[in-house]
Amino acid sequence: MISELPLSRNIIKDRIIRLNTNVQNQLKRDISNCKYFSISLDETTDVTSHAQLAIIGRYSDGLTMREELIKLVSVPTSTSGSEICKVVIQTFRDISIDISEVVSVTTDGAPNMVGKKVGFVKLFTEAIGHPIVPFHCIIHQEALCAKVRFTDLNDLMSVVTKIVNLIAARPLNNGLLMYNNVRSLSRGKVPERFVKCFEEIRVFFEGKDLGNFPQLNDDKWVNTLMFLTDLSVHINELNLKLQGFDKIIVVMFGYIKAFEITKYFEKASTAVHNEVESLHIKYQHVLGSLLDQFSDRFNQFRSLEQTIKIIKHPDVVVSSSLxxxxxxxxxxxxxxxxxxxxxxxxxxxxxxxxxxxxxxxxxxxxxxxxxxxxxxxxxxxxxxxxxxxxxxxxxxxxxxTVFPSTYFCETLFSALNNIKTNKRNRLTDEVSSTCLGLKCTKYQPSIEDLANEIQQQKSH
Structure with a gap:
């Protein structure tokens, strides 16, 4: 029976397109039946240097909330706000979805998205004829806040990076005790993993002629390293909480509020009083800058802070505060x-x-x-x-329905990089979007309906 299956490339392509069409029909049915929905937008450049725009929808299907890729579309000319608006409106028109029921739009906060005069949000609001609630991705804002922790500590990170790269670049150095037990490094985890191996790293460099790093024996430098590591761990934990699918706005902003009022900053501020004056000033500046960044950002979420409380506390919320x-x-x-x-x-x-x-x-x-x-x-x-x-x-x-972040878009682009690679760069936009849609959807294609649409005949 297997040998009789038609498996030519054109037939396989046709089957994939049919599967995605079936999924798209389910998606259109559910969005058309729901009262309101929100969208999330982000753009990337594929391996052929073409701009790709991901349009994600969040809506209720009557049983649960769904996050689904509405379509991945190629932006033919520039990625200006007006061009993106045209593409989005045309996409919804092609699939017969009424955009007047859009409640909110979440973007990465780029100027072409949120510009006051010709940004996408402004133009899209005018097109649908009623106000929408715009949001700047909460994960992106948290990442911008987190950058401040490296501003005054770049020299320290430079030394740490040199040491890590020196060890990782030479196969013979992989014998360093404990280093093999640490997961592959990422920027956010570098300080934490470096500290876990610190004593072994110091002993390792004392016995080898691999470069001179007097900082490893400098108490002030080590003190600053520990401070940076502790701060990084807390920020990384917050970032991890914000990641994931199907997150709702009240939960995500709750994590931000909890981080702002945590006793960590009080304890850290008290601890640095015990350090020498120069370190105390540096640490206080970093902590102060970080808190200022958090206070200055998330304005869209703060403006709706009392309103979103109604999600979990409708029995106690005051109507005048909404x-x-x-x-x-x-x-x-x-x-x-x-x-x-x-x-x-x-x-x-x-x-x-x-x-x-x-x-x-x-x-x-x-x-x-x-x-x-x-x-x-x-x-x-x-x-x-x-x-x-x-x-x-x-x-x-x-x-x-509101998207607190563009996390779905980012994971979508990772999948796109695996589908459209250097060795598969001739995939058309239609096929790329189709493969990506099937990869990321939670809908199950109706195989029975698909089978009834196809004539059961062996290939000749």
Missing amino acids: ELNGFQWMQIDDLEIQLAEFQDSIWAQVFVDLRSKLENLERCRLENQEGCQYEQEIWSAWNRLPDTFSTLRNMVMALL
């Missing part, structure tokens, strides 16, 4: 009345119980247990409410 300017087009005139009625009803207990469940799920997450459906629990709780609170529920469902 920022609703970006949602008035959704016909929410009776939101305050429904919120007051909800808070006096038995349904308020649902969210008291929900928060108890979320505490247990967060504990499981911290213990690295799998299957912690944090976001799904929130969505299910809101989906249980009766139609009496339809406006309140619709408002929250719209908030749940």
Whole structure:
């Protein structure tokens, strides 16, 4: 039977396109049936130096929230805001999806996306005819904040990098004790892994003529290294929490707020008082700059801080504190009345119980247990409410569609690099988008429907 299967390259290509078309039909059906959805956009350059724009949608299919690639499209000319807007509008028009139901747009914050006059967000808002809620990727903003920790410590990192590269570049040096047990280095993990091997590295260089690094025996330099490492570990932990699929805005911004108010900075500030004055000033400057960066960023999230609390705390939130300017087009005139009625009803207990469940799920997450459906629990709780609170529920469902980050886009581009490589650079945009769509979707193609569409005949 296997020998009778048609496996020519054209037939395989046709099958792949049919599979993706089936998935796309499911996606279009679900988006068309939902009340609101949000999009996330990011661009990259493929191996052939062509600009590729990823359009990701987040919406409810009636049972859960979905994040799906709507389409990967090639930007034919420049990547200006106007060109991207034309491409996005045409893409939705081609697949018959109404863009007037878009609630929010999340981008990487580039000028062509958020420019005040000709940025994509401005032009797209004008095109759909109502305000949208724009967001700058929260992971990208956190990374920009984190850069400050290296500003005054570049000399230290330069020495660490030289030592690491010197060890890694020479095969004979791989015998360094403990070094083989450390995972491959990345920029964010370099200080931490260097410190874990510090004593072995110092002993190793004392016995070999591989270069002169007096810093390894300088107490002030070592002290600064430990400070940088400790700071890096905390920032890396925050970055790791922000990564992942299906994250909702209230959870992501909660991580940022928790990091800002953590006692770590108080303890660090107290600890540096015990150091010599020159180090104390340097450390205080780094900590102060980092906190200033966090305070200056995430403005879009801060403006909606009270509003997004309604997702988990509708039973206690004050209606007058809600920022609703970006949602008035959704016909929410009776939101305050429904919120007051909800808070006096038995349904308020649902969210008291929900928060108890979320505490247990967060504990499981911290213990690295799998299957912690944090976001799904929130969505299910809101989906249980009766139609009496339809406006309140619709408002929250719209908030749940918001992309806090462009993480999906970044993972998508990694998959694109594996699909369209130097040895497969002749793949057309259609085939690349099709392969990528099947790689990243959570939909299952309907094999029965596909089989019924094809004539069962052996190739001649």
